[in-house]
Amino acid sequence: MIACAIVAALCAAAPRAHAAERLCDPSFENCRNQVLSLIDSELMGIDVAFWFMEDSRYATHIINRWKAGVPVRLIIDPRANPSYPLNASMLSMFQQAGIPMVKKTSGGIMHWKTMVFAGQSTVEFGSANYSDNAFVPVAPYTNYVSETVYYTDDAALVNSFKTKFDNLWTDTTNYSAYANVTSRVRVYPTFTISADLNFPPGPSYAGRLIALEKAETQKIDVNMYRITQQAHSDAIIAAFRRGVPIRYLGETREYRDTGRIWVSWNMDRMFAAGVPMKVRVHDGENHEKVVLLYGQGLTVFGSSNWTSASDNSQQEHNYFTTKTSIFQWFEDQFDRMWNNTNPNGAIESTPFVPGPPDTPSYRSIVNGATGVSTTGQRLVWYGGPWAHVYDIYFGTDSSASTLVAANQPLGPSDTTSKTQSYTLPSLQAGTTYYWKIVSKTAAMVSRTGPVWSFTTGGSSSGGQLPVPWLDRDIGSVGVAGSAQFSNGTFTVRASGADIWGAADAFHCAYQPWSGDGSIVARVADVANTSAWAKAGVMFRASLDAGSAHAFMLVSAANGVSFQRRAASGGASVSTSVAGVTPPRWV
Structure with missing residues (x-):
């Protein structure tokens, strides 16, 4: 009887704080106070899970409730400490207070940002870590961290978080005791997880979202802190190309973070595809993870970035909801940030402008080198973290103006020691060659390296093909052919059945080609080994025997002909004029 009287008195002295459903915008609101109020009002139990905590106010208020007899459980991840040193101090405060804590020990990080208030049937979650500036602006609209802070007493959501928290607390495979743990049993009844919630790993965030994006026909808005997973940029580009209006708002610092170079690549390729994009320009940070699908009236928000880790290894929480009030709230917020229509007149976003790559830094062949072997040579350079494709210029002209390979997808230098290279064909002896590299981002923004040169050993005797020319047999030939170059003239010797029908057999001197030309x-002459012995100029789709091609030729005895094969493996056709003999320009 005495115990009941005490509980009744406590309940009367501290009325239950009813959070209801609320989104808070830390661009101009103090979103911390409601969290602290919920902590201070809780009587039955507080469960907290987070990646990091830096604001001691949360720790102090939670510890005070613990000291008042309110059960508290924490799920934490000490792997955050090196990047967020204040987190270690918060964990120490909790440990010294005696609060039980388990830590994530395997797989990706614990990326939740959640507090569950059992007695108030309320959960707070979103994108905001518990730092001092994530919930409160330094200066409204001009210096703030853009976050989603969501409070709800929706029973389906609250009960889902209770069950999921219990699942993690009792998971001894991926979580181990960190401090003060005497029991790892379930506290709540086991509820059905709401179909509107998504808790990776396991249920795929990317798979679920991308399927919905593929179904969208009206409009998509994206406000995303980080994107490194190609599947997401693929989905946005595909939607844009099928006519769905897109607006993408990203984070400036993430774009050129050398620790996450694929953010730049994904943003650049969306820009190159024509997707309208803006980035944060105010003094804070854009940390939200929000997608609006207008045709479906669907809002997706939570803790997952557009990364593989957020999809398949990190502990995440995301909400897929068709609640109209939530959609309208996020639409209004996005419009304000995109259009810079806040009441203070501050500029929150600016059009995205892709940055350039680093200037390629050459490693070899060393500038000015002499006596270089004519075979087995490679050009080697360091492309840096932002370049993904490269043009290689190489030849005997001192300006290195001959493009021998365009848009080579050699990738970035994701470490300081990773280089790119291009293998050269056999070179002429006693010849000076010049080369340069043009690096390009996925947005095709380029930087050109300097011109370097080297000289091969030996004496020039002519005969070999000049760079970038190569030669080879194509198809089944009886005797291997050859090609030489001397005094401005190519001499090609060949055997083979014909260049005709569905497949060819011949020898050619050739060079790679990109685009029109x-x-x-x-x-000068065609040896009359057959009336249809032929020589001329050809554009060919590939070096396969059945490749599509266009061929302007002079024959030994059947005149000139424009011969072509429209499709690989298809029939050949020609348009001929008889009575024309070499020499002849083609």
Whole structure:
């Protein structure tokens, strides 16, 4: 009877704080006070899970409730400490107070940002870590961390978080005791997890979201802190190309973070595809993870970034909801940030402008080198973290103006020692060569390296093909062919059945080609081994025997002909004029 009287008195002295459903915007609101009020009002139990905590106010208020007899459980991840040293201090405060804590020990990080208030049937979650500036602006609209802070007493959501928290607390495979743990048993009844919630790892965040994006026909808005997973940029580009209006708002610092170079690549490729994009320009940070699908009236928000880790290894929480009030709230927030229509007249976002790559830094062949072997040579350079494709210029002209390979997808230098390279064909002896590299981002923003040169050993005797020309047999030939170059003239010797039908057999001198162009040559002579022995200039889709091609030729005895094969493996057709003999320009 005495115990009941004390409980009744406590309840009367501290009325239950009813959070209801509320989104708080720390761009101009103090969102911390409601969290502290919920902590201070709790009588039955507080469960907290977070990646890091830096604001001691949360720790102090939680410890005070613990000292008042309110049960508290914490799920934490000490792996955050090196990046967020204040987190270690908060964990020490909790440990010294005697609060039981378990830690995530395997797989990806514990990335929740959640407090469950059992007695108030309320949960707070979103994108905001418990730092001093995530819930309260330094200066409204001009210096703040853009976050989602969501409070709800929706029973389906609250009960889902209770069950999921119990699941993690009792998981001895991925979580181990950190401090003060005497029992790892379930506290709540086991509830059905709401279908509107998504708790990776296990249930895929990316798979669920991308399927919905593929179904969207009206409009998509994205406010995303980090994107490193290609599947997400693929989905946005695909939606944009099928005519769905897109607005993408990103974070400036993430774009050029050398620790996460694929953010730049994904943002650049969306820009290159024409997706309208803006980035944060105010003094704070854009840390939200929100997607609005207008045709479905669907809002997706929570803790998951657009990364593989957020999809399949980190502990995350996300909400897929069609509540109209939530959609309208986020639409209004996005419009304000995108259009810079806040009441203070502050500029919150600016059009995204892709940055350039680093200037390529050459490693070899060393500038000015002499006596270089004519075979087995490679050009080697360091492309840096932002370049993904490269143009290689190489030849005997001192300006290195001959493009021998365009848009080579050699990737970035994701470490300081990773380099890119291009293998050269056999070179002429006693010849000076010049080369340069043009690095390009996924947005095709480029930087050009300097011109370097080297000289091969030996004496120039002519005969070999000049760079970038190569030669080879194509198809099944009886005797291997050859090609030489001397005094401005190519001499090609070949055997083979014909260049005709569905497949060819011949020898050619060739060079790689990208885009439109023309080749003009004077066919001086064609040996009359057959009336249809032929020589000329050809554009060919590939070096396969059945490749599509266009061929302007002079024959030994059947005149000139424009011969072509429209599709690989298809039939050949020609348009001919008889009575024309070499020499002839084609």
